[in-house]
Amino acid sequence: MEFDFQWLLIGLPVAFALGWMASRIDLRQLRHARNDAPRAYFEGLNLLLNEQQDKAIDAFIEAVQHDPDTTELHFALGNLFRRRGEFERAVRVHEHLLGRSDLGPDGRHRAQLALAQDFMKAGLFDRAEAAWRALAGTPYDGQAQLALLSLFERSREWGRAAEVARRLEQAGGASFAARIAHYECELAEAADAQQRPEDAEAALARALQAAPQAARPHLLAGWRARRQGRPAEAMAAWDRLRRIQPTAFLLAAAEYARAACDAGQVASARAALLEALATLPAVELVQALDELEARDESTAEGHGEERLQRLLALLGQQPSLSAVQMLLALPHWYASEAASSALRDAVAQAARPLQRYRCAACGFEAQHYFWQCPGCLSWDSYPTQRVDAL
Structure with missing residues (x-):
């Protein structure tokens, strides 16, 4: 049977026409899908700017359905779920991104970061820790280490927090010496509470080594020595702090004054407190001097006038x-005109911030009278009589 070339001449144009029609149909559908996806995307952005998160989520879901390969839409949708507190849905979105084989390294790191933030916000700290650790060696390593530091602080894992803080310092970031000292002091206090004095001593030594100028290690060293019946050592630690x-x-x-009485170092402690009071007027120092003089029988009497002058100067x-x-509390203070004048001035100055006008509508307090309340914008809501606001 011979092949009829006439059918070939007829079939070629027909096949070409059918192919051309099919391509036009596919292009029209693709163009329609592409037009639908940006419209839904921009609609979601507009709703988001108008703080209509529920409708924005619906618009982004529609956009994702039209273009499931767009990673930015997935990131936007997952972040919206997290902001609304729908952590389970946010986790599903970001885990879906991590499971995609066509996602590049940058996108994978972003998805891992978003997943760690989901777990952190949801309070799933064990899963959050694993997610943060997965970012080691990535461009988000520093952010992950800071998040781990915050996580360990929140869970009160002070030893692990100290390790992370030291790594951050070695990486060339900001100084974490003060934080490390606090972590070691927390470890020392916990060890003391569990009757492990050797561990407490070691933690306190690390705190002093990390931040020699920090206040808490010296305070803690003094309190530990005081509890262990070593008042002279306690005074030495607090003298360094002073x-x-x-x-x-x-x-x-x-407590410094009490330790001085127990150690028999009243004279030196009194000189130190007077020196501190000369540069830093403070009620605590005056109270310590009064307690020191009251507990020492040799100085208990004959300091009435000196105590009065100290208080007047303060x-x-x-x-x-x-x-x-x-x-x-001083006997016969009223016999001194200077004391009466100082008392009146001190009471007037202390009472001045307490005397305020209070809005009857919203309770907003101010030291000046307003015809219109700055808080609720009500007119004539301020009574003309001031109140003592505590």
């Missing part, structure tokens, strides 16, 4: 109700 951070010494001033430099209370 020279390094005078303001932090106020936290131990009263009231002149730092008026406070605490100093007024101490002044009122």
Whole structure:
């Protein structure tokens, strides 16, 4: 049977026409899909800017359905789920991104970062830790280490927090010496509570080595020595603190006076407290001096006038109700006109911030009278009588 070339001449144009029609149909469908996806995407952005998150999520889901290969849409959708507290849906989106074989290294790292943030926000700290650790050696390594540091602080795992902080310091970031000292002090206090004094001593030594100028290690060293019946060592630790951070010494001033009485070093302690008071007027130092003189029989009497002058000087430099209370406790303070004048000035200055006008509509307080409340914008809502706001 011979082949009829006439059919070939007829079939070729027919096949060409059919192929051309099929390509036009495919192009029209592709163009329609591409037009639908950006429209849904921009609609989602517009809803998001208008703070309509529910409708924005629906628009992004529609956009993802039209173009499932677009990673940015997935990231936007997952972040929206996380912001709304729908952590399970956010995790599914970001795990889907991680499971895609066509995702490049940058996109994979971004998805891993987003997944770690999902677990962190959801309170799944064990899974969050694993997700953060998976970012080691990536461009997000520094951010992951900081997140691990915050995670260990929140879970009070001070030893692991100290390890991360030291790694961050070695990486050339900011100094974490003060934080490391706090972590070691927490470990020392926990070891003392569990009757492990050797571990506590080692942790305290690491804290002092990490941050010699930090206040807490010196405070803790003094308190530990005081509890263990070594008042002289406690005084030595607090004397170092007084020279390094005078303001932090106020936290131990009263106990410093008691330790001085137990160690028989009243004279030197009194000189140190007077020196501190000369540069830092503070009620705590005056109270420590009073306790030191009251507990020492050799100086218990004959210091009434000196105590009065100390309080008057304190009231002149730092008026406070605490100093007024101490002044009122002195016998025959009223016999001094200077004491009466200082008392009036201190009370007036301490009471001035408490005297405020209070809005009857919203409770907004202010030291000045307003015809229109700055808080709720109500007119004539301020009574003309001031109140003492505590």
